[in-house]
Amino acid sequence: MTPGQLLLFAVGGLSNAAYLFIVAAGLSLVFGALRVINMAHGSIYMIAAFVTVVIANQLGAGLGFWGGLLVAVAVTGAIGGIIEVLVLRRVYGREHLVQLLGTYAVSLVIAGGVRIVFGANYRTVVSPIPGHIDVGGYSYASYSLFMIAAAIVIAVGVWAMLYRTNLGRNIRAAVADPDLLNATGVDVTRLYTTVFVIGAGLAGLGGAIVAPSQAISSSIDTDVLVLAFAISVIGGLGSIVGSGIGALIVGMVISFGLVIPATNPYALAFVFIIMTAVLIVRPRGLFGRPES
Amino acid sequence: MVQRIVKPFAWLAFALVATLVVAACGSQPSGNTAVTFKGTKKVGYSAPLTGQSALYGHAVSQALNLAADDINAKGGVNGYKIEMDIQDDGTTVPQAVSNTKSMILQDNVVALMGSVTSAQCLAESPIAKQNKIITIDATCNSWQLTMEPDVVNPYWVSIVPNTYMEGTAAGRLAASLNLNKIFIVSPKYLFGISETNAFVAALKKANSSAQIVNDPSTWYVPFPTNPRWDSTINAIQAAKPDLVYSNIFAADQINFVKQALAVDPQFFVKYPMTTLVSVDELNSLGSQYPSGMHAYMRAPFFALQNNNPRLTDYITRYRARYSGEYPSDWAVMDYDALNIWAQAANAAKSFDADQVVKQISGHTFDSLRGYKITIRSNELQANVGETVGTTTTSSTYPFPVLKDSVNLKGDDLMMPLQMVNEIKGNQCDQTAGQPNTANFALCPSWKAG
Incomplete structure (x- = not known):
């Protein structure tokens, strides 16, 4: 493998x-603060992708995409608020299985709704950042580089929110002892809603950003959820870092595993082997931090 | 205790309305003539209405419902109204198996339509065989389904070009381009492996100087895959092939094409591609689908409708019923599938699988494709063709079509009978005595040829 290929x-x-x-x-943030494994996370991500594609295709890939992104984040944040109030408040503190079933039920409802509203056809949208960069004889998509930058901005933003703001301090306090936080006058119920709205908004941001790079269909919710859970388990559920x-x-x-002949057949298996090893x-x- | 007062006239009115409703449901008007049926029989289809191949399941379901209505308008099958029993399998094998069992054991279907992926069909076939339910398969197409001795189901009829036929068409198409460095990308399951092997065999037979530049262990990608195709796109850039051969399909193909074009709008000019494609992928990407792709297709309506009034009429009716959608290849083939079964069951005057298969095996049927289809008795495979050509923009349709398209004849693509018999006779097994290792390139007649 040459340095350029590397x-x-x-x-x-x-x-x-x-x-x-x-x-x-967003999945990690919600688990970290609320200790809820949100099976509907992929569904919220899917709604955002559809909203972005529809708006971008109506208004044009440039302005339409960025407008679509903002609308998608707002819509998914609002949906997150509704889910938190109607479903999650009833399952906080219950065993994880109940939470899983509750959010899984929400994901099924959303999946059915999306199929009714948006239909079965794949939808695509032209990239708002076309073009590519050539380095060493190989091409790199500008939009992929934008996604890398966006991931860094999101990581820093969420970290700063958690560790450099009053909201973040309250969230961390709520994780440690919600009753004590409540006793200090903080409305923990509202805080939980806020966290879930932010988590849903992050899922929406993810769906909107990913939309120009792939076919959007009513199955993208599950496509990504398995690997998203795998990385959360490896990194530690609840930890943004x-x-x-x-x-x-x-x-x-995945990137190196698939292109090296000896590892290709096992590339995806390696992900889950690593996950299992971490769990052991x-x-x-x-x-991650142990649950108290 | 409150005593309920029963009003006789209210009950009478209710009974009258209920009778009218039931009567309305029991018969199907056809034009000006009401058709009376003995009852209703169900035909099952485990459909990927969600998951990787959702688009295909959507098209097939629509075509099957239209076909059932057309059949019913002509009197149904053996006097019975035909109703489609379509259950979503999410493009997964376990759910397809579960659907097949419930359709056979609970819904009492009299026939099945084959699912989308070969992995699903491979799992469904033994269940259908055990319960003696005929399956007409128009989508999943691994040749193993009708030839490999441990898989063969005497009630499984294939009216789709199988992987041998399709791989052969693709191999000849690639060879005709006189390009020598070939990169392969294919889904890692029975279909991809089966079709890729046929492609390589046909390519090397037609162009002995062709070389596959990526290691065989890297030909295949997990299926269904991660929606990101960075690894494959980068591996192609690193290998700098003359031609990419691909049989990835549905969402995978759309994601791959989109991401490759983002890397370089000239990607498919630098690395031309011979690929399996259907109207669904062309329609989904529309103007984003690259021109110049060397495509092979199973039943593209736009290439089959010349002097074909039956297909033209079907397109008109399909579009009128389904909000202007164009029928994909799957919608064309599965419409044929249900009609072939109906015609055979009517000829057999029975729903019994043995009797219906007798009316299919060796028989010839009309097809939307504009030519007659004959089902070869040896392996119940139809001599259906494949269309090849190069993608180009269209002034008629909102998606690319094929220029210089050629409708290859099924008879020229089918596996030679001697090879079929050698496979069925366990003469082509990689590991002797293990039929699931059968590879046609190991057959004595292939080696001799």
Whole structure:
């Protein structure tokens, strides 16, 4: 493998990691703050992708896409608020199985609704950032580089929100002891709603950003959920840094694993072997904290 | 205790309305003539209405419902109204198996239409065989389904060009381009492996100087795959082939094409591609679908409608019923599938699979494709053709079509009978005594040829 090819496959791995991180960031945030495994996360991501595509195709790929992205984040945030109020408030503190079933039921309802509203056809939208960069005889899509940048911005933004704002302080306090936080006058119920709205908005942001790079259909919710959970488990559910590292590991394993003949047949299996190994050695994930 | 007062006239009115409703449901008007049926029989189809191949399931379901209505308008089958029993399988094997069982054991279907992926069909076939339910297959197409001794189901009829036929068409198409460095990308399951092997065999037979530049272990990608295709796109850039051969399909093909074009709008000019495609992929990407792709297709309506009034009428009626949608290849083939079964069952005057198969095996049927289809008795495979050509923009349709398209004849693509018999006789197994290792390139007649 030449240095140029090494760079090519490394950037491919980064693109893959960025895609997975963008999807998983909200999942991880919600689990970290609310201790809820949100099976409807992929569904919210899917709604955002559809909203973005529809608006972008109506208004044109440039302005239409960015407008669509904003609308998608707003719509999914609102949907997140509704889900939190109607479903999650009834399952906080219950065993994870009940939460899983509750959010899974929501995902089924959304999947059915999306099929009714948007139909079965694949939808596509032209990239708002066309063009490519040539380095060392190989081409790199500008939009993939944008996705990498977007993933970094999201990671830094979520980290800053958690560790540099009052909201973040309250979220971390709620994770440690919600009753004590409540006693200090913070409305924990509203705080939970806010966190879920942000998590849903992140899922929406992910769906909107990913939309120009793939076919949007009513099955993209499940396409991504398995790998998103894998990186969350590897990195540690609830840890944004962990999700970033997990996405990087998975992205690189897939990128290099598929192009090396000896590892190709096992490339995807490696992801789950790593996940299993992490679960055995460090069940809370590389950067996760044990549940109190 | 509150005593309920029963009003006799209210009950009478209710009974009258109920009778009228039931009567309305029991018969199907056809034009000006009402058709009376003995009852209703169901035909099952495990459909990918969700998942990787959702688009195909959507088209097939629509075509089957239209075909059932057309059949019913002509009196149904053996005096019974035909009703489609379509259940979503999410493009997964376990759900397809579950659907097949429930359709046979609970819904009492009298026939099945083959599912989309060969992996699903491979799992469904033994269940259908055990319950003696005929399957007409118009989508999944691995040749193993009708020839490999441990898989063969005497009630499984294929009216789709199988992977041998399709791989042969693709191999000859690629060879005709006189390009020597070929890169292969294919889904890692029975269909992809089966078709790729046929492609390589046909390519090397027609162009002995052709070389596959990527290692065989990297030909295949997981199916259904991660929606990101960076690895494959980068591997192609690294290998710099003269031609890419692909049989990835549905969402995978759309994602691959979109992401490759994002890397370089000239990607498919630098690396021309011979690929399986259907109207669905062309329609989904529309003007984004690249021109100049060397495509092979199973039943593209736009290439088959010349001097074909039956197909033209079908297109008109399909579009009128389904909001202007054009019928994809799957919609054409599955419409044929249900009609062939109906015609055979009517001829047999029975729904019994043995009797119906007798009316199919060796018989010839009309087809939307504009030519007659004959089902070869040896392996119940139809001599259906394949269309090849190069994608180009269209002034008639909102998606690309094929220029210089050629409708290859099924008879020229079918596996030679001697090879069929050698496979069925376990003479082509990689590991002796293990029929699931059968490879036609190991057959004595292939080696001799």
